[in-house]
Amino acid sequence: MPLPYYVSPEQMMQDKAEYAKKGIAKGRSIIALEYVDGIVLAADNPSSSLHKVSEVYDRIAFAGAGKYSEFEHLRKAGIRHADLTGYMYSREDVSARTLSNAYSQSLGTAFSTDVKPLEVEILVVQVGINGQANEIFRISFDGSIVDEKSFAVIGGRSEAVQQYLREHATPQPPTLKDGLRRCLSALEQVATQKIPSENLEVAVLDRHRQGRKFRRLASVDISLLLV
Amino acid sequence: MSFLPHHDGSSFFDFLTQHHPELRPGLHDIPTQRAGVPVDLGRPGTLPVPHGTTVLALKYRDGAIIAGDRRATEGFQIADRRIEKVFRIDEYSAMAIAGAAGPCIEMAKLFQTELEHYEKLEGVQLSCEGKANKLGQMVKANLPMVFQGLVVMPLYVGYDLKRKEGRIFKYDITGGRYEESDHHSIGSGGKDARNTMREHYRLGLDEEAALRVGLLALYNAADEDVGTGGPDLVRGIYPTAKIVSEAGIADVQESRVRALYETMIAERRRS
Numbered sequence: 001m002p003l004p005y006y007v008s009p010e011q012m013m014q015d016k017a018e019y020a021k022k023g024i025a026k027g028r029s030i031i032a033l034e035y036v037d038g039i040v041l042a043a044d045n046p047s048s049s050l051h052k053v054s055e056v057y058d059r060i061a062f063a064g065a066g067k068y069s070e071f072e073h074l075r076k077a078g079i080r081h082a083d084l085t086g087y088m089y090s091r092e093d094v095s096a097r098t099l100s101n102a103y104s105q106s107l108g109t110a111f112s113t114d115v116k117p118l119e120v121e122i123l124v125v126q127v128g129i130n131g132q133a134n135e136i137f138r139i140s141f142d143g144s145i146v147d148e149k150s151f152a153v154i155g156g157r158s159e160a161v162q163q164y165l166r167e168h169a170t171p172q173p174p175t176l177k178d179g180l181r182r183c184l185s186a187l188e189q190v191a192t193q194k195i196p197s198e199n200l201e202v203a204v205l206d207r208h209r210q211g212r213k214f215r216r217l218a219s220v221d222i223s224l225l226l227v
Numbered sequence: 228m229s230f231l232p233h234h235d236g237s238s239f240f241d242f243l244t245q246h247h248p249e250l251r252p253g254l255h256d257i258p259t260q261r262a263g264v265p266v267d268l269g270r271p272g273t274l275p276v277p278h279g280t281t282v283l284a285l286k287y288r289d290g291a292i293i294a295g296d297r298r299a300t301e302g303f304q305i306a307d308r309r310i311e312k313v314f315r316i317d318e319y320s321a322m323a324i325a326g327a328a329g330p331c332i333e334m335a336k337l338f339q340t341e342l343e344h345y346e347k348l349e350g351v352q353l354s355c356e357g358k359a360n361k362l363g364q365m366v367k368a369n370l371p372m373v374f375q376g377l378v379v380m381p382l383y384v385g386y387d388l389k390r391k392e393g394r395i396f397k398y399d400i401t402g403g404r405y406e407e408s409d410h411h412s413i414g415s416g417g418k419d420a421r422n423t424m425r426e427h428y429r430l431g432l433d434e435e436a437a438l439r440v441g442l443l444a445l446y447n448a449a450d451e452d453v454g455t456g457g458p459d460l461v462r463g464i465y466p467t468a469k470i471v472s473e474a475g476i477a478d479v480q481e482s483r484v485r486a487l488y489e490t491m492i493a494e495r496r497r498s
Contacts, residue, residue, distance in 0.1 A: 055347050077231035079347050083239055084232065087340045088250060106231050 016117045020141035023119030024066040029156035029187055030123065031165070032063060032148075034134050035179035036172075038127040038205045038213065042183035044156075044191060045201040048219075053203045055214035057082040057094045059127050061205050065155025066120035066141070074103065074122060096126035100137035100145055108143025117141050121154040127205035127213050157190040164189045176204065177225050184226065197223040239344035240337065240365060252333045253372060279454025281416030282312050282323035283444055284384045284395045285424060286409055287437035290472030291384040291393025294441045294479075295323045296416070296449060297464055298456030308456065313467050315476055317342045320358060320385035321469045325414035326378040330369065334379050338362055355387040359396040359404055367402025382413050386471040393471055416448030416455035423447045434470065438479065441468060442487050458488045 030043040030052055041063050043052040052071075053063045056078050064071025081102055086094045103122060111117045118141055126135040136148040146152075150169065153161045164186040174182060180202060188195055202217040209215065217225075234242045243251045282295035295312035298305060306328075313323045314335040322338065324331035341361060346352050353361065362383055369379050383396040395407040410428050412420035423444035432440065445466045449457030458465050465488060468479040 049350075051350065054350070074231070076348055077233060079344065080232045080234060080239075080242060083340055083344050083347075084242075084247065087239075087243075087336070102231050 013112075016111065017142060020066075020111075020117045020119050024121050024141065024155055025157065027065050027155045029158055029161045029190060030063045030065050030154050031151065031161065031183045031186060032123050032125050032136055032153075033151040033165070033179050033183055034136075034173045035176050035204075036174065037176065038207045039125050039134055039136070040176060040179050040183065041123075041125065041203045041205075042180060042187065043201040044187045044195055044199060046199045048198070048201075051201060053201055053216075055203075055212065056099065056124070057086065058091055058211065059129065059205060059207075059213050060094065060096050060099065061125050061203060061214055063123040063125075063154065064120055065122070067118070070118045071120045071122060074106070074118075074120065077106075078103065078124070096124045096135045096137060100124045100139060103139045104143045104145040106143070107139060107141060111142040121158075123152055123154055125152075125205065127207045129207045129213075153186075160190045161186045180222070180225050197226055237345050237348040238361075239341045240361075240368075242344075243337075252330055252337060252369065280312060280325040280414030281412060281420050281445055281448040281452065281455040282325055282382055282414055283412035283417070283420045283424065283441055284323065284382050284407075284410065285428060285432075285437055285441055286393045286395065287432045287434055289393075289434065290386050290470060291395055292434075292437050292441050292468055292470050292479075293321050293323050293382070293384045294438075294445060294466055294468035296445055296456045296466050297459075298454065299328050300454050305456075308459065308462065309464055311467060313469050314339070315469060315478075316358075316383075317346070317352070318475050319352075319388065319471055320355070320383065321471060321476055322362070322381045322383045323413075324382070325380045325417070327376075330372060330377050330379045331381075334365060334369070334381065338365060341365075354389070355385040355394055358385055359383055359394075359406075362396070363398060363402045363404040365402075366398050366400070370401060373400045380413055382411065384471055386473060386475075388473070391473065412444065412448070414448075414455070416445075416452035419448040419451040420444040438468065438470075438483075439487055439491075442466065442484065443491065446488070446491065458485075458492075460492075 028044040032039055032041050041053045041061060045052050054075060056062045062075050062078055064075060078099055082094045120141055122139050124137045128134045136152045138146045138148050138152045151165050168182055198219050200222055202222050204215050205213045232246055279300035284291055284293040293313055297309050299307035299310040315321050316339050342358060362381060381398055385394050387394050395411055397405050397407055397411050410424045427440045446457055449455040465481055465484045470477050
C-alpha cells in the first residue's frame with residue numbers, strides 16, 4: 001500500500017488560508033458604519049435581487065462577502081438559529097454575540113476539517129436600543145472573530161476601504177446622509193469607476209423603528225440621500 | 228455545519244418538525260388516554276367543539292376588522308378575565324382563536340414565526356392566500372390533538388395587497404380552509420354574533436360603523452353565552468379589536484372601544 005504524501009499542518013493551513021483569501025478578495029466590499037440612529041450597511045452590488053445584506057432578527061442584520069452560495073447558506077442557517085432561539089425562549093434573548101459565536105464555530109470547524117475552506121467573510125451587526133451600544137462582529141473564513149468599533153469592512157480590497165474610513169472618521173456618529181456619502185466615497189476609492197446609486201445596496205438598522213429595526217433602502221431613497 | 232442548524236426549505240414549521248420535534252405543538256409521546264369525555268368519531272355530535280369564546284371578523288370599506296372577547300373558562304369557573312384572543316401575525320394580517328388556550332397561543336406564536344421566517348429567507352412576503360393555506364396545514368397537523376379534546380380553531384384576516392381588499396378565512400378541524408365574503412364568527416357565542424352581524428352588516432361600511440357592528444355582535448354574544456365575556460365596566464376590561472388595511476395592521480385603542488360601549492350601554496339602560 002503506497003503511503004499518502006506527507007504535508008505539514010502549517011503548509012496545509014497556509015494553503016487553505018491563501019485559497020480562501022483569494023476568493024474573498026475577488027469580490028467587492030461591504031461596509032457597516034454606525035450613524036446617529038443606528039447602523040447603515042452599504043454594499044457595491046450590481047444585482048438588485050441577489051442581496052449581500054439582509055435581516056436576521058429584530059435588531060440584527062447580516063452581510064456576506066465572497067462566494068454567494070456559501071454566504072447565502074450561512075445567512076439562512078443564521079436566520080434559523082435566531083428564529084429558533086426566539087421561538088424557544090423570547091425575542092429579546094436573540095443576540096448578535098450568540099449568533100456570531102455559532103458562525104465562528106461553524107467556520108472554524110469547516111476550515112480545519114473540510115478539504116475546501118469556505119470563501120466567505122461575514123458581518124453580524126446589532127443595533128443598540130435603550131442606551132445600549134451597537135455591536136459589530138466581523139467573522140473570517142477561519143472562524144476568527146473580531147469585535148469592531150464604529151465601522152467594519154469585508155470583502156474586496158477591504159484594507160484600502162478601511163484606511164479611507166479611518167482617515168475620515170468623526171468623533172460623533174454621522175447622520176444617515178453623511179454616513180452613506182462616506183461609505184460611497186470609500187467604496188469608490190477602490191472601484192475603478194464611479195458607482196451609480198442603483199448599484200449600491202443599502203440597508204439600515206434604525207433604532208427608532210417600531211418592532212423590526214431592519215429596513216432596506218429603495219433605489220430612489222438612496223439617490224435622494226446622495227443628492 | 229454542526230453548530231448551525233441545517234435544513235432545506237423555507238418553512239419554520241417543517242424545520243421544527245424535522246429537527247426539534249419536541250418544540251412542535253402536539254402531544255408526541257405523552258400517553259393519549261384522556262380522563263374527560265372520550266371522543267367517539269363513529270357517533271355524530273361527539274366531536275369536541277371550542278368552548279367559551281366569541282371571536283369575529285368583518286370586512287369594511289378599506290379592509291377588515293377582527294375582534295374578540297377576553298374571557299377564558301375552565302368548566303364553570305372563569306380562568307382568566309383578560310386573556311387576549313386576537314393576535315397580530317404580521318404587517319398585514321391577524322388571527323383570532325377559539326379552543327384550548329394553551330395550544331391556541333402556541334399556534335399563533337408559531338404562525339407568526341413561520342411567516343416572518345419565510346419572509347426573511349426568501350426576501351418576499353407570502354401572498355395572502357399562501358398565508359391562509361399555511362395556517363390550514365397547521366390546523367391539520369393539530370388533528371391528533373383534536374381527538375384528545377384540544378381543539379384549536381383559528382379565524383384569519385389579511386389584507387390582500389394585490390386585490391386591494393381585506394379577506395376573511397375560516398377553518399374546520401381537518402384544516403379545510405373556506406373564505407368568507409362578508410363576516411364570520413366562531414366560538415361558543417359565534418352563532419349569536421353571526422346573527423347580530425347578519426342583521427346589522429351592510430356592504431361598504433366605514434371603519435367606525437363596522438367596528439360598532441362588531442362590538443355590538445360581541446355584546447349580544449356575551450348576553451346569550453356564558454362562555455363569552457362582555458365589557459367589564461367595573462374592572463375596565465373591554466374586548467380587543469385589530470384593523471387590517473392597506474396601511475397595515477393597527478390596534479383599536481381601548482379608549483375607543485370603551486367609548487363605543489358606553490354609548491351602546493347608555494342607549495340600552497332602562498330608567
